[in-house]
Amino acid sequence: MKIKMNLELKDEPGTLARAIVPISACGINIVYIIHDREKKQANGSITVQITVEAEEEQIKKMRHSLEKNKIRILSIGEERLIEELTFIMIGHIVDTDIKDTIGRIDETGYAEIVDLELKMPQKKKESSARVTIKAVGKEEVKRCMKIIERMAFKKSITIVYPVEL
Amino acid sequence: MKTAKISIVGFGSIGAGLATEIAKKKDFLKIKGYDLKVVTIVDVDGAEIDEDGLNIKSIIEKKERGEDFSYDKSALDLIGEIDQDILVECTPSNIRNGNPGLNHILTSLKNRVNVVTSNKGPLVVAYKRIMETAKKNNVSIGYEATVGGAIPLINLVKGNLRADEIVAIKGILNGTCNYILTKMHAEKRDYEEILLEAKELGIAETDASYDVEGIDTASKLVILANSLMGMDVKYEDVEVEGVTRITPESLDLADELGCTIKLIGEVEREGKRLKVSPKLVPYDHPLSVGGTLNIVLIKTDVAGEVTISGKGAGPKETSSALLSDILNIVDERC
Structure with a gap:
């Protein structure tokens, strides 16, 4: 299934890679990434939208892995073609x-x-x-x-x- | 009674159509308080002049007999020579350099003669220059007949909707294309066949490329964008695709969706977007009109969407727009 999630990242070099590496390590296929550095949140962090294709087990593993890397998942859910x-x-x-x-x-x-x-x-x-x-x-x-x-x-x-x- | 002396330059179907309507409506116009005198008619064959008012019927008969006009004079010769209030420019449109119409219009305005025109070319090529020349010489120019034939589009926006800002204009601005697509759809026949039929019926010109390739619609968009939306655009700013590739099968596929295909001209102020292209139009959409009809949807900041439809071409219908401009100028200047 296709999953879309929004991750909160610090606006500093290397943070995007720190998010992507644990996702890939779970054997998950990243479909696309929207990375807009212009849209900053009040605390200075940026939101990155990542869409992946993964099974439920892989998602669980990925959530754990992201949390361990101190990357906050703002939202996560199945993506629908609307x-x-x-x-x-x-x-x-x-x-x-x-x-x-x-x-x-x-x-x-x-x-x-x-x-x-x-x-x-x-x-x-x-x-x-x-x-x-x-x-x-x-x-x-x-x-x-x-x-x-x-x-x-x-x-x-x-x-x-x-x-x- | 307000009196106005009128010159008609270009005596083809539009010029002759206007002269006929002026003659036919003489009594009706007098009741309304207007006495319009056609004092000169100029064509490539020469000129007819009578400062007391020409006999239109006899000139049309003369033209039909193939006889030359009485005076070997051009429009430019007569502008400074004959006393006239309004010059009506009806020569064929040329969107490359606007001439001969542009030269006639500018010379007339510089000689403090008001102008009314059905000729798109000069306005597409030199809208700003024409408006500045009119303003500098304190005369008027009316060009309602350049877009949408009988539809009072320009005067509607400049009059009743003058407090509104025009955000976008979208519509069917070419009757020939609308006729071809309507017929192709109804009769499931090829483009080439219907085009040939339209030529035989006089709906399409012998060289129909100007209409079917979308050039005519694009020219009208340029006039609307510059005159009603305060833009400063040229013909080259319009993305243009005509109707020449539309197939009966594509119309079938559209029909299965509850749509038809129409050639739509659209201009949006935001992003300076001007486009002419075939579009899928649902049957219940306001722009879904058939035959040779034209239709325009105006989107404004206050009124919202206003749609206006009517006959987009033909000498009689174009005369309605020309006469409306003539009477406006008579009210204002004579």
């Missing part, structure tokens, strides 16, 4: 490797392609696809859009987004 975006792609979608597009989204760790419907008219004409992405939050949806737009530009694909975003 934000959804559906859009249409038009172009030579199959020829330009749609698997690669799906893979890039899935490997972000914060979003997945949950639905894809492809319509192909004739071989030489451009095909159309409807894609639904689910992500953990609005910010993550925006990041997915940037990934999609970069790929669309490279592969000459037109993206039709919803009018309200």
Whole structure:
């Protein structure tokens, strides 16, 4: 399961590594880290958001290990894909490797392609696809859009987004 | 009775349409207290001049017979020569350098002649310069007809909504694209087929690239951003994608979602974002209008969202916007 946690770290060199090493030592896969040094708390510490993929036993071990390293867990919980975006792609979608597009989204760790419907008219004409992405939050949806737009530009694909975003 | 002498520059479908409406509505306008006299009509073929007011019907008949105009004079020759209150600039739009319209407009303003125009090119290229020239010479310029045809968009914002700040404008600003997408969706036919049909019906120009590639919508966005939102943007600031790649299959996929696809122009003041692109529009969304209709959603700080729709093109509809600007100037200056 995917777990998101917020850790309180002192704003000094090496503290991020002190948090990551015990997590990795438990054999846990870190999916992504959001480390914003600009957002400081009143006591001068910073909050780092880390999303991991782990089993329950591994989580218990990790909590213990973090506490031992004097790293405070501000919040921890299972991460859910709550934000959804559906859009249409038009172009030579199959020829330009749609698997690669799906893979890039899935490997972000914060979003997945949950639905894809492809319509192909004739071989030489451009095909159309409807894609639904689910992500953990609005910010993550925006990041997915940037990934999609970069790929669309490279592969000459037109993206039709919803009018309200 | 307020009297105004009017010159029409450019006697294509828009210029001729305006002249026809002025002639047709002569009595109605007189009841309202306006006496509009068309004193010159200028085209590439020459000019017709009568300081007491031209006979519009006979000039249109002359044009239809393919006869040349009576005087070998250009618009620029006549600006200083003929006594006129308002010059109506209706020459074809050129968004690269704005000419010949830009030259006509600036010369007219410098000669203290008010201007009304349906020509987007000069305003896209030189909005600031035109406004400064009008102000310096204490004359007015009306350009309601450049965006949205008959929809009173510019005058609505500058009039009734003048206490509001415009945060964003979003809408369908090109009737040709709306017609093509509406037809493709309803009849599940290819873009190329519908475009050809639109050309035969006179809804699309022979060279429709200006419309279907989104250039026309982008030009209108630049005018709206500069004139209604206090921005200082150029055509190059707009991200543009047209409707040429929309497939019947993509419209099918949209339909399964309860949506259709429309070419939407949008400008947001924050982040200086101007974009023209095809968008998924739910059937129950205010912007979901079909056929050749235009629609604009204005987002303001006080009123919230205001939506206004109407016919976006055509000589008769554009005449409504031109006449509205003409009468505003007559009220203010004549």
